[in-house]
Amino acid sequence: MTLIDQLIENRTTQQIAFLQQLVRIPTDTPPGNNAPHAERTAELLTELGFEVEKHVVPTAEVEAAGMQSITNLIVRHRFSEDGPTIALNAHGDVVPPGEGWTHDPYGAEIENGKLYGRAAAVSKSDFATYTFALLALKNSGLKLKGAVELHFTYDEEFGGELGPGWLLRQGLTRPDYLIAAGFSYQVVTAHNGCLQLEVTLHGLASHAAYPHTGVDALQAANKLLTALYAHNEVLKTRRSQVAGITHPYLNVGRIEGGSNTNVVPGKVVLKLDRRMIPEEHPAEVEAEVRALIESTVAQSPGITLDIKRLLLAHPMTPLPGAAPLIAALQKQGEAVFGEPIPTSGTPLYTDVRLYTAQGIPAAIYGAGPRTVLESNAKRADEHLELADLQRATRVIANALAEMLAC
Known part of the structure; x- marks a missing residue:
């Protein structure tokens, strides 16, 4: 000693x-x-x-x-x-x-x-x-x-x-x-690095008895969630050469939306976390995630989109x-x-x-x-x-x- x-x-x-x-x-x-x-x-x-x-x-x-x-x-x-x-x-x-x-x-x-x-x-x-x-x-x-x-x-x-x-x-x-x-x-x-985004989907709230008068932001968010999680299958193929690190991953850690059970949701907010391996370039990662979000939400008529970067850690x-x-x-x-x-x-x-x-x-x-x-x-x-x-x-x-x- x-x-x-x-x-x-x-x-x-x-x-x-x-x-x-x-x-x-x-x-x-x-x-x-x-x-x-x-x-x-x-x-x-x-x-x-x-x-x-x-x-x-x-x-x-x-x-x-x-x-x-x-x-x-x-x-x-x-x-x-x-x-x-x-x-x-x-x-x-x-x-x-x-x-x-x-x-x-x-x-x-x-x-x-x-x-x-x-x-x-x-x-x-x-x-x-x-x-x-x-x-x-x-x-x-x-x-x-x-x-x-x-x-x-x-x-x-x-x-x-x-x-x-x-x-x-x-x-x-x-x-x-x-x-x-x-x-x-x-x-x-x-x-790893980390990209965190706040994604807001804007629809139009309406009474659940008249759903045709609204634009359901939650249904659009459901489509987006499906696309985001499916993207993880692509990310699993991108392997890091650094011991202890495997592959990138995208996680949705928080969801907020709706106002009541009898109201078609007019707004949904998602907060997501995209881990990036050392071999990835942060700007390219952010561009890819934004493009995926934008192309998916574009398939939901009447939904507008806001994307806010919360964190970009290299x-x-x-x-x-x-x-x-x-x-x-x-x-x-x-x-x-x-x-x-x-x-x-x-x-x-x-x-x-x-x-x-x-x-x-x-x-x-x-x-x-x-x-x-x-x-x-x-x-x-x-x-x-x-x-x-x-x-x-x-x-x-x-x-x-x-x-x-x-």
């Missing part, structure tokens, strides 16, 4: 208590009132001896994006004036808990070595991973160069543009490398400069887990793309089970194996020490 490992082990109880406090403060997005969580996180970081910068995103920008409040946090710790800056990014916003829980989603209960709660795995866990990894380095007395930054942000669920995207656009940070919140034992080096592919970072994570991961740590892609999309778009080499690694599905991330009874929290903290801290060694 290294000196860094020992320092991390000595603070195990404190690290768990830190994570419990973060899980107990809801950050459901929507509605996206995330500033209170950032304020409490800043207090906890200050108690650990860190200087915390609080960057408040203007209310008008937050509300325009459909949220209520965002405060992004940066902690900077410099070991020397020369050397690289490595940023560690995790997001505090999460989807609402939904139904089916057998544990309080905000209770941070511990049972059989697992901590339960919304965001216990993705990604408040890595607030704790990264904080205590940096704390171990800070207290180690090792001669290191460069700097480490913590970026704790609050807009991943809505695309990240007001989280890391906002910090980068404001010129508040420009690291040389990035490690972002993980969700498996693998070092993730690529991820896929992430590894930058050449990421090789030393990836190698350090793999080496230290093998030392901790006792087995080779592979690289892989993920069908998720993440905030990492916002850093790589700026030319910042990045990798995804943090606390998590062998596979993301094992943690129930974003599902009922989401949880984190506490042994994985300590293991990931050791990997991160030792990888940072390797990258910053004089």
Whole structure:
């Protein structure tokens, strides 16, 4: 066990208590009132001896994006004036808990070595991973160069543009490398992109007793849904060459329409999500989806159509400069887990793309089970194996020490 490992082990109880406090403060997005969580996180970081910068995103920008409040946090710790800056990014916003829980989603209960709660795995866990990894380095007395930054942000669920995207656009940070919140034992080096659209079909409402006087938007939406889901058979033939990623997929995640049971629906709104593999070009994907929607709706007389883009998140592919970072994570991961740590892609999309778009080499690694599905991330009874929290903290801290060694 290294000196860094020992320092991390000595603070195990404190690290768990830190994570419990973060899980107990809801950050459901929507509605996206995330500033209170950032304020409490800043207090906890200050108690650990860190200087915390609080960057408040203007209310008008937050509300325009459909949220209520965002405060992004940066902690900077410099070991020397020369050397690289490595940023560690995790997001505090999460989807609402939904139904089916057998544990309080905000209770941070511990049972059989697992901590339960919304965001216990993705990604408040890595607030704790990264904080205590940096704390171990800070207290180690090792001669290191460069700097480490913590970026704790609050807009991943809505695309990240007001989280890391906002910090980068404001010129508040420009690291040389990035490690972002993980969700498996693998070092993730690529991820899918995502296009989200809001599709509104306008018909003409009428009394159900006189349906011929209306134009049924729901019947038109039914035809569109059939066409969209049929398109998935085409998408399944487009195979990615990236391990961990299979093929594109189109999902309709929300449908709203109609006013009452005795009224022909005059308006239906669909919200869809089109995942794109790293080999696809986002502009071409959007053009294809729009063309499919437009041609299908054109077959329903009297229906007019509005299409609004909600999100266009580009896929992430590894930058050449990421090789030393990836190698350090793999080496230290093998030392901790006792087995080779592979690289892989993920069908998720993440905030990492916002850093790589700026030319910042990045990798995804943090606390998590062998596979993301094992943690129930974003599902009922989401949880984190506490042994994985300590293991990931050791990997991160030792990888940072390797990258910053004089």
